[in-house]
Amino acid sequence: MILIEIAVCFAVMFSALAAGWSGRDYIKFFLLFPIYQAGSAFGLKGGISAGIIVTVLYLLYAPVEPFHVNSAVGVLVIIPMLVFLNLLGVFSGWAVGRGRKANKDAETASEAMLTIGGSTTEREVMTRLAEQTVRLTGAEAAAVVLNPSQDSDVSSIPTVFYSIESGFADLPALDETHPLMRCVSENKLFSCSSADADERFVQSGDSGIKSMLAAPMRSKNGVTGAVALINKNDGMDFDVEDVSLIQLAADAAAAVIANIGQERRRQEELAREKRSKELFSRFVSSSVADHVLSNPDLLKSRRQLISILITDIRDFTTISERISPQELVRSLNEYFTVIVDVVFKRNGTIDKYIGDCVVAYWGAPAPDERHAENAAHAALDILAAVDDLNARWASEGRETFRTGVGVHTAEALVGNVGDNRKTMFTIIGEEVDKAMRTESLTKRHGAKLLVSRQTADLISNKFALQRIDDDAARDDELFIIKGLI
Numbered sequence: 001m002i003l004i005e006i007a008v009c010f011a012v013m014f015s016a017l018a019a020g021w022s023g024r025d026y027i028k029f030f031l032l033f034p035i036y037q038a039g040s041a042f043g044l045k046g047g048i049s050a051g052i053i054v055t056v057l058y059l060l061y062a063p064v065e066p067f068h069v070n071s072a073v074g075v076l077v078i079i080p081m082l083v084f085l086n087l088l089g090v091f092s093g094w095a096v097g098r099g100r101k102a103n104k105d106a107e108t109a110s111e112a113m114l115t116i117g118g119s120t121t122e123r124e125v126m127t128r129l130a131e132q133t134v135r136l137t138g139a140e141a142a143a144v145v146l147n148p149s150q151d152s153d154v155s156s157i158p159t160v161f162y163s164i165e166s167g168f169a170d171l172p173a174l175d176e177t178h179p180l181m182r183c184v185s186e187n188k189l190f191s192c193s194s195a196d197a198d199e200r201f202v203q204s205g206d207s208g209i210k211s212m213l214a215a216p217m218r219s220k221n222g223v224t225g226a227v228a229l230i231n232k233n234d235g236m237d238f239d240v241e242d243v244s245l246i247q248l249a250a251d252a253a254a255a256v257i258a259n260i261g262q263e264r265r266r267q268e269e270l271a272r273e274k275r276s277k278e279l280f281s282r283f284v285s286s287s288v289a290d291h292v293l294s295n296p297d298l299l300k301s302r303r304q305l306i307s308i309l310i311t312d313i314r315d316f317t318t319i320s321e322r323i324s325p326q327e328l329v330r331s332l333n334e335y336f337t338v339i340v341d342v343v344f345k346r347n348g349t350i351d352k353y354i355g356d357c358v359v360a361y362w363g364a365p366a367p368d369e370r371h372a373e374n375a376a377h378a379a380l381d382i383l384a385a386v387d388d389l390n391a392r393w394a395s396e397g398r399e400t401f402r403t404g405v406g407v408h409t410a411e412a413l414v415g416n417v418g419d420n421r422k423t424m425f426t427i428i429g430e431e432v433d434k435a436m437r438t439e440s441l442t443k444r445h446g447a448k449l450l451v452s453r454q455t456a457d458l459i460s461n462k463f464a465l466q467r468i469d470d471d472a473a474r475d476d477e478l479f480i481i482k483g484l485i
Contacts, residue, residue, distance in 0.1 A: 002041070002050055005034040010057055020229060039090045046098065047090030051319040055086065058340060112136055113252045122146060122154050122257050129217075129227055129253040130162035130195065137213075137242045139229040140164060144253075145174060146225035147184050149260055164233075183214040183226040189213055193237040215246045217254035224254040299364040299425060301415025306363035306427065307375035307407060307455060308435035309348070311339060313356040313383060314402040314443065323399050331393070335401055339387040346378040351426055359435075361427055372409050372458035379405045379449050395417040404447075406439025411456040441478060453477035461485070 009030050016027050031054050039047025112132035130142040141163035148155035159171040159180075174181050183190060191213040214228035232238060312318070313335070320328050336358065343350055343360045347368065351359040360378070364370035384406055390400040390458050397402040410431035416423045434452065442450050445468050456465050456479040464482040 002034045002038050003053075004056065006031070006050070006053060009034065035086060035090055036092055039092065043285065044090065044472040048086075051086035051090055057328055060281070099263070112249060116249065116253050117256055119256055120225055120260070120261055123160070125223075125253050125256050125260070125414055126160040127162065127168055129249060130160055130168075133227060133229055133246055133249050134162060134164065136245045137229055137238065138233045139213075139238075140231040140233055142227060142229050143171065143180060144225060144227045144470065145180050145184065146257070147223055151222060152220050152262065153264065154257075163219050177214065180214055180226050180228050183216050183228070184223050187216050187218065187223050189216065189243065191243070210235075213242055215243075217250040217257070219251070219254035219258040221258050224257050226250070281330070283374075298367075299416060301413070303411050304364045304414050305371070305411050306361045306414065307371040307409040307458075308412070308427065308432060309343075309360045309375050309379055309382075309434050310406045310408075310439035311358045311360075312404050312439055314404060315358040316401075319399055319401070327398070331399065331401070334389065335386070338389055339382055342378050342381040342385055346374045346381070348374065348378055359427075359432070361412075364427070365425060372407075372455050373462055375407050375409075376455065376459050376463055379407050379451075380481065383448055404439055404442035405449045406435055406437075406442060406451070407449075407455050408438045409451040409458060410433035410452075412433065438478065445478070447480050450478045451479055451481060454478070455479075 009027075012030070013027050021027075035047055035050045035054060038050030040267065042049075076107045110136065115132055116125060116128045116224065119128055126144040130144050134142045135140065141161065142429065143159060143161045145159040146154045146157055159174055161169045161171050176182075179192075182188075190211075192212070193211045210231050212228055212230055214226055216226050217224040227246060229238065229242070229246060234244075257397065321333075336353065339358050339360075340350055346362070347366075348360045348362045349364070351357075351361055360375075361371075362368050362375045362378075368374060383403065386401060386403045391402050408431065412431040413429045414427050415425065417426050418424055438450050438452050442448060447468070450468070451459070451465075456477075459465075459481075464483060464485055465479040466482050468478050468480060
């Protein structure tokens with residue numbers, strides 16, 4: 001196209017000369033355009049080449065130009081004019097072309113960064129980084145390796161190799177002495193223009209490599225991995241511009257991988273929290289579970305003032321002998337459901353099931369200043385709920401349950417107990433045994449509900465209490481809840 005422009009310019013000049021146009025002297029300045037175009041498209045070398053062609057052709061045109069023929073200073077005019085045309089055309093075209101190329105490179109690099117940034121997995125980052133760096137620099141191939149010592153989650157991802165001819169492939173594990181692995185361990189960018197004579201490549205068996213440029217993938221967390229470019233398509237060595245591009249792409253990829261790892265860990269943490277909440281919600285109400293999971297220090301082992309509630313089914317062994325196992329399990333499930341519903345409604349915690357016995361408590365793990373009052377309310381609610389359940393069962397001709405409830409308040413040990421395979425937040429110690437004994441004494445005294453002296457002292461302003469007779473005082477000071485005040 002540039003040669004055609006030059007030919008057209010000289011054709012017009014000769015035509016104007018033949019036709020005797022009065023303004024033909026100005027037509028020669030149109031020669032600036034092909035020189036400018038060559039400088040813009042092909043740089044200094046292209047502009048100078050076009051200038052030489054224009055100069056040679058103009059020297060053929062000058063002897064027939066009347067101005068130069070008739071002027072005593074014709075040669076002195078030709079020389080500065082040609083110099084002016086060449087300098088102005090070459091350098092203006094080169095400057096504009098360089099600016100265009102810079103803008104195009106910036107757009108290409110920006111597009112490559114966006115492509116890499118859109119990755120959702122470490123593997124995808126690696127493949128896109130390899131492909132985009134090859135496209136940016138004109139390399140024949142690229143390899144990307146991740147640093148397993150920084151993130152164990154990526155240790156199983158093999159080194160990615162990409163070439164224009166064969167596409168993607170996985171490489172065997174690289175030895176720690178391999179240049180690419182040394183780029184990771186030493187956190188240094190390196191290049192080599194004569195790999196065949198470089199011990200690092202000869203020892204690693206990379207004899208087919210002429211030149212290589214490798215850059216570490218660096219993020220705020222350290223070196224994530226490394227990317228290497230292999231051989232340029234034009235046979236030239238990698239230059240400073242290639243170094244800037246590969247490091248920019250490598251660091252962008254490292255940032256993406258760091259974000260992917262962070263998001264994966266966040267999702268894993270959310271999943272653990274969800275599992276913990278689902279597990280924890282089996283023993284406490286959802287509101288208590290949310291409070292405890294947002295305040296993990298509450299799960300630390302400690303001694304805590306709590307109120308313990310024990311329920312037990314009277315004559316359970318006899319009942320289990322009278323009905324079928326299927327019917328017994330069905331009744332137990334319904335019975336436990338109404339008890340758990342009451343405990344959760346009163347913001348208590350189910351500690352455990354011991355056969356037909358249910359152990360619940362208030363005051364831990366979430367703090368509860370009214371733990372004794374809530375436990376007493378729950379005890380009355382449980383008795384009422386079981387009465388309703390028995391009424392329905394009786395109407396259906398099913399065996400009914402008689403329940404005893406005991407409440408005791410004391411400082412007990414609370415915390416996670418178990419081994420590394422299974423742990424649970426529970427209450428342990430002598431005070432739990434006292435709560436069990438309080439419930440068991442309901443049978444002796446013919447009461448459905450008994451509370452200990454410690455509990456009675458905390459709820460006496462809310463409930464009407466009656467101390468049991470003196471004969472029982474030798475066991476413990478126990479009280480019957482007659483109702484609300």
